[in-house]
Amino acid sequence: MHNSLVNKYNIAGPRYTSYPTVPYWDDASFSLEAWKSSLKKSFDESNSKEGISLYIHLPFCESLCTFCGCNKRITKQHSVESPYINAVLKEWGLYLNLLNDKPFIKELHLGGGTPTFFSPDNLKKLINGILNTSELADNYEFSFEGHPNNTTREHLQALYDVGFRRVSYGVQDYNETVQKAIHRIQPFENVKRATELAREIGYTSVGHDIIFGLPFQTLEHVEQTILNTKELLPDRLAFYSYAHVPWIKGSGQRGFSDADLPSPELKRKQYELGKKRLAEVGYHEIGMDHFALQTDSLYKSMQNGNLHRNFMGYTASKTQAMIGLGVSSISDSWYGFSQNVKGIEEYYNLLKDNIIPVYRGHILNEEDLIIRKHILNLMCQFKTTWSSTLNYFEELPEVLVKLEEMESDKLLIIEANKIEVTKKGQPFVRNICMAFDLLLQRKQPDTQLFSMTV
Ligand SMILES: C[S@@+](CC[C@H](N)C(=O)[O-])C[C@H]1O[C@@H](n2cnc3c(N)ncnc32)[C@H](O)[C@@H]1O
Ligand code: SF4
Numbered sequence: 001m002h003n004s005l006v007n008k009y010n011i012a013g014p015r016y017t018s019y020p021t022v023p024y025w026d027d028a029s030f031s032l033e034a035w036k037s038s039l040k041k042s043f044d045e046s047n048s049k050e051g052i053s054l055y056i057h058l059p060f061c062e063s064l065c066t067f068c069g070c071n072k073r074i075t076k077q078h079s080v081e082s083p084y085i086n087a088v089l090k091e092w093g094l095y096l097n098l099l100n101d102k103p104f105i106k107e108l109h110l111g112g113g114t115p116t117f118f119s120p121d122n123l124k125k126l127i128n129g130i131l132n133t134s135e136l137a138d139n140y141e142f143s144f145e146g147h148p149n150n151t152t153r154e155h156l157q158a159l160y161d162v163g164f165r166r167v168s169y170g171v172q173d174y175n176e177t178v179q180k181a182i183h184r185i186q187p188f189e190n191v192k193r194a195t196e197l198a199r200e201i202g203y204t205s206v207g208h209d210i211i212f213g214l215p216f217q218t219l220e221h222v223e224q225t226i227l228n229t230k231e232l233l234p235d236r237l238a239f240y241s242y243a244h245v246p247w248i249k250g251s252g253q254r255g256f257s258d259a260d261l262p263s264p265e266l267k268r269k270q271y272e273l274g275k276k277r278l279a280e281v282g283y284h285e286i287g288m289d290h291f292a293l294q295t296d297s298l299y300k301s302m303q304n305g306n307l308h309r310n311f312m313g314y315t316a317s318k319t320q321a322m323i324g325l326g327v328s329s330i331s332d333s334w335y336g337f338s339q340n341v342k343g344i345e346e347y348y349n350l351l352k353d354n355i356i357p358v359y360r361g362h363i364l365n366e367e368d369l370i371i372r373k374h375i376l377n378l379m380c381q382f383k384t385t386w387s388s389t390l391n392y393f394e395e396l397p398e399v400l401v402k403l404e405e406m407e408s409d410k411l412l413i414i415e416a417n418k419i420e421v422t423k424k425g426q427p428f429v430r431n432i433c434m435a436f437d438l439l440l441q442r443k444q445p446d447t448q449l450f451s452m453t454v
Contacts, residue, residue, distance in 0.1 A: 003318035009431045016312045016433050019372040024439040025362035035364050038336035043099050046320035051106030051137030053319045057326030067182040069119040071328040072113040081122045088325050106319050110144035116151045120158035127162040142173045148194040156201050168207035174228050179257045195232045208234040213242035215260040216363040217321035222270045227276040237291040290314045294327045294437035307380040336363040375433045380422040402435035
């Protein structure tokens with residue numbers, strides 16, 4: 001990887017789990033009514049064909065990790081569990097009233113925060129509350145995020161019993177100095193135990209999240225983390241670039257200073273080394289950030305061209321409608337997005353009044369829908385096509401200028417009705433998507449909103 005390319009393209013940019021990206025949502029034109037009708041339309045079109053996805057945000061963690069960019073609330077009080085589960089079920093009930101038909105659940109993901117903060121019984125109550133009011137779609141996939149330090153056999157068994165077959169564990173890095181800096185002490189034995197327990201119980205896909213670019217992290221640390229990973233051989237791996245976004249998370253990330261972070265060049269080397277070592281172990285890169293063994297459904301769906309990307313990252317199948325329940329969750333009807341309020345008290349108050357607790361969103365127009373499709377294609381398949389009868393670039397000359405420059409840097413190949421990202425261009429796929437992102441081009445953010453692309 002040439003340093004000159006890294007220097008040229010390492011700019012602040014979105015990760016494109018949605019288009020338009022969240023800071024570009026047109027909140028002014030959004031209303032709860034518009035959101036409800038866009039979801040109803042999407043549900044009626046797609047529920048019986050492919051089912052819907054559910055994301056449930058469980059925000060509590062017992063202890064704060066100082067690198068964490070997720071929406072979480074730190075507490076040791078487990079009395080928060082029951083009211084929260086009841087509130088999520090109430091929210092689900094409001095959606096059931098709106099949809100007015102039994103949903104087919106294709107994907108269900110518990111994210112956080114730390115889902116394993118909740119007791120196995122409470123998790124079971126939550127899932128049963130959903131399943132009792134819906135049907136299961138064919139080949140449904142239920143997954144959850146587990147913290148290796150507190151995922152017990154009972155958690156794994158309880159969730160297995162209600163249909164979960166996939167778990168992902170946050171690992172980040174095995175080195176103690178790094179772990180101390182991010183306030184997350186987590187010995188290899190804990191990850192080993194949680195991984196082996198899941199397999200013993202019958203989970204068919206165990207994932208690990210590891211991160212490069214963390215404070216004090218060196219190339220040797222990345223290498224050692226991958227050696228440990230090799231020993232446990234998770235079916236899937238997320239290999240994330242550390243997103244340093246302290247301006248959003250406030251003091252939560254100030255457990256170390258900017259000077260303790262690796263330089264962009266070192267970060268890029270960590271990524272390159274990690275990628276090389278993961279390939280040697282037998283992992284295949286899936287889109288951006290994700291790796292999987294050949295036996296995992298994510299790899300298979302990439303092979304079949306079914307890979308999809310949404311707010312949860314890459315998924316093995318596409319549903320047109322995704323409902324996010326819980327504080328801060330984002331929902332996606334394909335025609336629109338909405339986000340729930342972030343504060344727990346506010347969330348409870350709105351639900352008490354039988355109001356779906358969204359506070360902002362975006363309804364997509366024609367142009368948004370076209371660009372959304374191209375960005376999704378690029379992120380999932382490293383290529384995108386358009387009808388040759390419609391000269392896409394005549395209508396959007398701004399896009400072409402940027403793409404031609406990237407073509408001269410050999411990051412992509414432009415054909416009459418197709419763009420294909422080269423191997424060399426794959427690490428820069430976010431930059432390529434940015435060329436299509438007309439909203440970003442029309443209005444550059446006044447302050448830094450996004451993490452660096454490289
Ligand atoms: C909600 S957390 C995982 C679940 C559980 N709370 C845990 O920590 O094990 C999901 C994953 O997001 C990733 N993550 C969180 N903050 C991040 C950041 N600032 N940059 C990159 N990845 C981040 C971590 O890899 C983390 O495991
Ligand atoms: S990394 Fe996981 S456990 Fe740590 S604060 Fe974030 S959500 Fe909570």
